[in-house]
Amino acid sequence: MAARPRNLQEARDRSRNNAELAWWVFMRVSGLFLVFLVFAHVFVNNIAINVATVDYNYVATRLAKPSVKVFDTFLLGLAMLHGVNGLRVVIGDNIRRPGLRFWVQVVLIVVSVGIFVAGVMTLWAFSYREMGDAIRDLTSGH
Amino acid sequence: MYRGREGQWAYFLHRITGVALVLYLMLHVFDISLVMYGPDGPFNAFLMFYHQWPFRIGLVLVIAAVVYHALNGLRIILLDFTTWGIRYQRVMWYTVLGVTTVIGVPVLVKILPEIFGGA
Numbered sequence A: 001m002a003a004r005p006r007n008l009q010e011a012r013d014r015s016r017n018n019a020e021l022a023w024w025v026f027m028r029v030s031g032l033f034l035v036f037l038v039f040a041h042v043f044v045n046n047i048a049i050n051v052a053t054v055d056y057n058y059v060a061t062r063l064a065k066p067s068v069k070v071f072d073t074f075l076l077g078l079a080m081l082h083g084v085n086g087l088r089v090v091i092g093d094n095i096r097r098p099g100l101r102f103w104v105q106v107v108l109i110v111v112s113v114g115i116f117v118a119g120v121m122t123l124w125a126f127s128y129r130e131m132g133d134a135i136r137d138l139t140s141g142h
Numbered sequence B: 001m002y003r004g005r006e007g008q009w010a011y012f013l014h015r016i017t018g019v020a021l022v023l024y025l026m027l028h029v030f031d032i033s034l035v036m037y038g039p040d041g042p043f044n045a046f047l048m049f050y051h052q053w054p055f056r057i058g059l060v061l062v063i064a065a066v067v068y069h070a071l072n073g074l075r076i077i078l079l080d081f082t083t084w085g086i087r088y089q090r091v092m093w094y095t096v097l098g099v100t101t102v103i104g105v106p107v108l109v110k111i112l113p114e115i116f117g118g119a
Ligand code: HEM
Pocket: A004, A024, A027, A028, A030, A031, A032, A034, A035, A036, A038, A079, A080, A082, A083, A084, A085, A086, A087, A089, A090, B014, B015, B017, B018, B019, B021, B022, B025, B066, B069, B070, B071, B072, B073, B074, B076, B077
């Protein structure tokens, strides 16, 4: 494992280019925001309620709220950038064969972009109504 | 690598939890995106599958990973941006473990009965 730069100066001296330095700073800044975003998300959806009660209706009701859409957009964007960049670094440290490393990173980016787009569509491309059991029963005819 | 054995454990755990969290995040965004298919789509069936107890234990581990990674992330930020951080890295790591436990125990007390109490 490559040793992590220990402070801003070291990161600056060590980084091959400005992009690596920017990512180094980004990991720390996004981390600060994620503490708040992730803890709030886990508290609301996992601790305040029993997760076993989560179903379509619960999610659709939440996603119908603009405040949830905005909050989740920040959470999705920052967590994906932070997590995928972290994974890119881990792959760089552990896969030594340059050709293999390149293709694994290509697959990572392609899969990540796909998942990110699905996430953004889920948040913004649909208007959810509180379709409860009544409507589900009506449409499926029992 | 930080000096001393604790630093290496801290680093290793940070890396493992980080990787586990992104992989979980991807699966999670994918399964939530199934709500796009509407109330009659595959979403509910998928969730019922994940409501089985082994996955719920898995979710408790995800929460533990988040808490450790977040607190140790703050520790890394202090190491990198303060002059005194490195000097206290070991004390801060034990603090991270302590606070993770202090947050983790009430969470377990809340969630484990939901999983095993038939709730
Ligand atoms: C909750 C608040 C969080 C904080 C404070 C935080 C902080 C950090 C920091 C400081 C690093 C080190 C970056 C570097 O070495 O340059 C890091 C790495 C990483 N984080 Fe986070 N993070 C948080 C949440 C997350 C989440 C939600 C994920 C998953 C999506 C994640 C995934 C990763 C990964 C994969 C790495 C790379 C591990 C490594 O290089 O050893 N983190 N995090």
